Amino acid sequence: MQRQVTLINLIERMDKIDIILLKKFYFTSKDFPNDMQVYAFPILIKELREVHKVSLTDDAIRKRLKKLCELGLLEHVKNSNPSIFLPIEEKKNFVEELIKQFISYIGLEIFI
Secondary structure (H helix, E strand, O other): OHHHHHHHHHHHHOOHHHHHHHHHHHOOOOOOOOOOOOEEHHHHHHHHHHHOOOOOOHHHHHHHHHHHHHOOOEEEEOOOOOOEEEEOHHHHHHHHHHHHHHHHHHOOHHHO
16 A cells, blocks of 8 residues: 555656656666666757657756656766766666556556
8 A cells, every 4th residue: 555655646746758757767678687778868868859859958857867866766877977877676666667657647648
């Protein structure tokens, strides 16, 4: 029950852009051990703009990534230049469930 409450609380704090960001890290359509993706900030920005047509500023995306790190869903590699963000292996199942519940809760069939 506690896990479900946590999922719902997180879902209510997120939006489409947050889910797109998490999907970039946790859903690669590849088999283990390549089932998660690490991103350098400039490459992530480029993919978000070209593939997902995200029109946020670099600073806005950086703040969203920081929020996801504070929630414990991503990790930021300290003192890296360019900034590197990576998924957390131990959170993989939790984040996948979070994304699925978000899609179900919000009703965005576009993500399926």
